[in-house]
Amino acid sequence: MTLTFDIKPTTNPTSDQERAAKLANPGFGRVFTDHMAVVQFSQDKGWHSARVESRANFPLDPAAAVLHYAQEIFEGLKAYKRDDGGVNLFRPDANAQIWNSAERMAMAQLPQNVFIEAVEQLVRIDRAWIPGGEGSLYLRPFMIANEVFLGVKPSAEYIFAVIASPVGSYFKGGPAPVSIWVSENYTRAAVGGTGGVKCGGNYAASLKAQAEAIAHGCDQVVFLDAIERRYVEELGGMNVFFVFDDGSLSTPPLGTILPGITRDSIIKLARDAGREVREEAYAIDQWRADAKSGKLKEAFACGTAAVISPIGKVRSASGDVLINGGEAGPVAMGLRKQLVDIQYGRSADPHNWIRDVK
Template sequence: MSKTQSLKFAHHPNPAPVPADKRAALLANPGFGRVFSDHMVTIRYSDADGWHDARVEPRGPISMDPAAAVLHYAQEIFEGLKAYKTADGATLFRPRENARRFQQSAERLAMPVLPEELFLEAVDRLVSIDRAWIPDGDGSLYIRPFMFANEIFLGVKPSSNYLFAVIASSVGSYFKSAADAVSVWVSQEYTRAAPGGTGAAKCGGNYAASLLAQAEATRHGCDQVVFLDAVERKWIEELGGMNVFFVFNDGSLSTPPLGGTILPGVTRSSLITLARDKGIAVREERYSYDQWRADAGSGRLREAFACGTAAVVTPIGTVRAPEGEFKIGNGGSGARTEELKSALVDIQRCRAPDPHHWIHKVF
């Protein structure tokens, strides 16, 4: 039996968890990404010992040497998934897909591959011990698995030591705006990823590179940035942290194709499947910014929406660029967007049948 297969988790419950009344007050309006649960999971890796020292422990600071490799060479990856409250426990939505994408990101960043079952066990253990942090209603517990290089060494090479960890945050809506749809800024100066790069990996560097463009979007009164391809600067790729779909007047959908520069979103994949279940034509094809503008003006394009674990399904109402702006449809949400969002959320929250066996129960 391998070290990984026999890996045992040590449990060290938080001796001073947040009191129930204070937790309830925090969960009343958690926002996004600022309210954290009592525990975390950590697992260490070394070339010599493999995966070892698995722990469930109180959430707290991570000690790090100033020469830790991640601080200098950015070997870091992460995932995002949600836990939902049920009458008898909690559920996760397609966590194996997150585990597999985590493995793919690790391979691209020259990091050790965490076994799928170990990823799932780490997430399950954290959700189980901190299930009281799942908000009622439309809220959820956002789960953040991540891994970084912590070898103490200044040299450009893959680290020989890593820390994998999982933390959890009680969340509400991702977007602060109360508007029916978000506005987006088309970045024509900055790009997110290039062929052969790390666009398909969920690594921190991709998001760091998007922040200047996001700040530009904010200055123009927009909620999110849209990136064009890095080669021709004409094809729509994805938003700063979300995939994008387009809905046409014949009822069909299109979304930019995967090809190494776009993150293969779990929500994206799920929506394609759900749409096809309903008999809706879905094309994975390139779509230019100029065509987007023309189709919105002619009425051929009726709706557009962003999607991701954090944002779920969010309508896009207004598109802005240096040369002006245009509305999509009536500037709000549309029937097809709402239909697909409802189909997705109802499965996630166990309000509808789960024909594809996407729901993972945590007890």
């Protein structure tokens, strides 16, 4: 399917001076670019009205389906400024598989090429917003159901859009070791649910547990499985890896967790280096025991926003456990550098992950 995007530059662009001031310290997800890409869907027209226009509010009826039945999905990816001034996207074809989430949420299937074109068009028109250095332009493609009705059924109308936000480091101070709170009162997902889907409801359900983590002085929460409350699944918004004394890595298996693109990239890079990587269940008690015995050398979280963040401490009602003495480990930081160097075009791209935005 091919759609031609109608490009309508804003009539009130941010001045160079104001944009420079915002890019000096953008934080994460607080500053937004001038434009957005939008494509609409209806049962009679299919996908239509593709355009890039001024970032603005959507006109939403109070009875729009997304407001009542939460038919909503999203993705996250970044655009990186290379040293030569060019712009890279990292694995947008993988993010374009948003249709996997759409299928589970009974939403319209967006063609992969339309997804990528929407992202690229927005990057082209707002490329001046991409920070230099270790900054990047965070892109948020999302889809919402906007049919006006109160019956319980899949919507017949959708809006797909992409917005962009220049960002610095996800965690204050960069990739320093983070502390993790083990949630024993809340679970994130169950077999047959939406744990492997990038939908807003998963994140809404994690916020109470995240608040509990913060109340205990931790940066993030880690969830256990919903059946036995034993096996580590993922953090509130990131996948997790473990590094052992024999050089191998393990990460929880897919099913009830998100199939993160950063997770998949780390698996491939680690295996390229000759490391064994297992996708297997790992109990929280085993995590504690292995950390204390020294068998577990490192643990780290990963995701598009944070890339890789070492885990320094695991806290719970049962006590605290330090990982690698609370310090960042060489495997996590080595993988992080390797991945970031590929993203910024500073090193070879062995898996053809980079898409050059012309």
